Amino acid sequence: MKLFMKLLDHIEEFIIATLMALATSIIFVAVIHRYLTGFNWFAQDWLLSLNLSWAQELCIYMFVWMAKFGAAYGVRTGIHVGVDVLINRLSLRHFQISVVLGLLAGALFTGIVGTLGAKFVWEIAHTDQTSADMEIPIWWVYMAIPAGSYLMCFRFLQVAWRFLRTGELPKHDHSHVEGLDEELERQPA
Numbered sequence: 001m002k003l004f005m006k007l008l009d010h011i012e013e014f015i016i017a018t019l020m021a022l023a024t025s026i027i028f029v030a031v032i033h034r035y036l037t038g039f040n041w042f043a044q045d046w047l048l049s050l051n052l053s054w055a056q057e058l059c060i061y062m063f064v065w066m067a068k069f070g071a072a073y074g075v076r077t078g079i080h081v082g083v084d085v086l087i088n089r090l091s092l093r094h095f096q097i098s099v100v101l102g103l104l105a106g107a108l109f110t111g112i113v114g115t116l117g118a119k120f121v122w123e124i125a126h127t128d129q130t131s132a133d134m135e136i137p138i139w140w141v142y143m144a145i146p147a148g149s150y151l152m153c154f155r156f157l158q159v160a161w162r163f164l165r166t167g168e169l170p171k172h173d174h175s176h177v178e179g180l181d182e183e184l185e186r187q188p189a
Contacts, residue, residue, distance in 0.1 A: 005158075012151070016069050016073060019065055019066040023063055026058060026059055027055065027056075029052070029055070030055035033052050057132060057133040057134055064144050065144045065148070068144045068149070072148060073155075075156055075159060076155045076159065077172055078171045079172045087099070096167070100163065103156050103157075103159055104156070106152075106153075107153050107156035110153040113149040114145070114153055118145075120142060121139050121142050124139045124142060125137070
């Protein structure tokens with residue numbers, strides 16, 4: 001089970017990082033292309049023949065998928081912003097109850113969104129709708145809703161289970177950079 005969780009963590013991080021890198025690269029190329037076609041030079045005709053009208057649409061879809069998976073990552077790592085001023089003033093017992101109720105409410109909400117999203121995807125998959133520029137089946141794009149929402153629901157339940165067992169919530173340390181400590185330890189003194 002621990003191996004599966006570690007694999008899921010890495011897949012989640014890989015998807016987010018890959019989508020971010022690809023979207024950034026595609027937009028960079030599209031912007032350079034747009035500006036270079038404005039100059040009257042020997043490659044202008046060739047550049048104008050390249051059709052990059054799909055780039056913006058693809059990047060929007062990539063950012064949608066990245067946001068859905070990033071939200072699940074945020075639940076797992078404790079990055080999401082929370083207003084906990086009131087909860088922190090409660091007694092330990094009421095604090096614990098509030099945290100568990102909040103996590104379960106988040107799981108319920110994302111589970112409902114995932115289920116409604118899956119129903120929507122199922123219905124739209126039985127149509128011939130395609131995206132405007134790329135002309136891919138539009139249900140591929142909307143699959144981000146159930147996939148990301150169910151993953152986020154799972155992460156809420158995972159955090160709730162860990163909190164019930166250990167009393168710990170994930171806390172993001174803004175001063176810590178992943179991988180930096182290991183790199184410093186490997187360098188000879």
